[in-house]
Amino acid sequence: MRVITKRTLLEFWKKHPDALSPLAAWYAEAVKAQWVTPQEIKTHYKTASFLADNKVVFNVGGNKYRLIVKINYPYGTVYIRFIGTHAEYDKINAEEI
Secondary structure, X not given: OEEEOHHHHHHHHHHOHHHHHHXXXXXXXXXXXXXXXXXXXXXHOOXXXXXXXXXXXXXXXXXXXXXXXXXXXXXXXXXXXXXEEHXXXXXXXXXXX
16 A cells, blocks of 8 residues: 555654554555455454544554544555544544544
8 A cells, every 4th residue: 555644654753752663563564555445454453443435543552542544445545644642533523534
């Protein structure tokens, strides 16, 4: 998959150094993946949540952080829409991100 954009992750883990390892691992897995359906994601990420409009919420770092992406399955593209702490996630409307 093509992840747009890694810079968002880099900026986040500068503020939250403990997020570096789990986010880097997620990124490495995502760029190697060839997800065609949500079920393929769910097979590997049991705690992933699926929202309307092909959005996926990943629990990162032992559920300390939340990552929301929008996936264009036919084009193999993952758009990072939000990365934040669990508390920051609780303050947003994930459906509208």
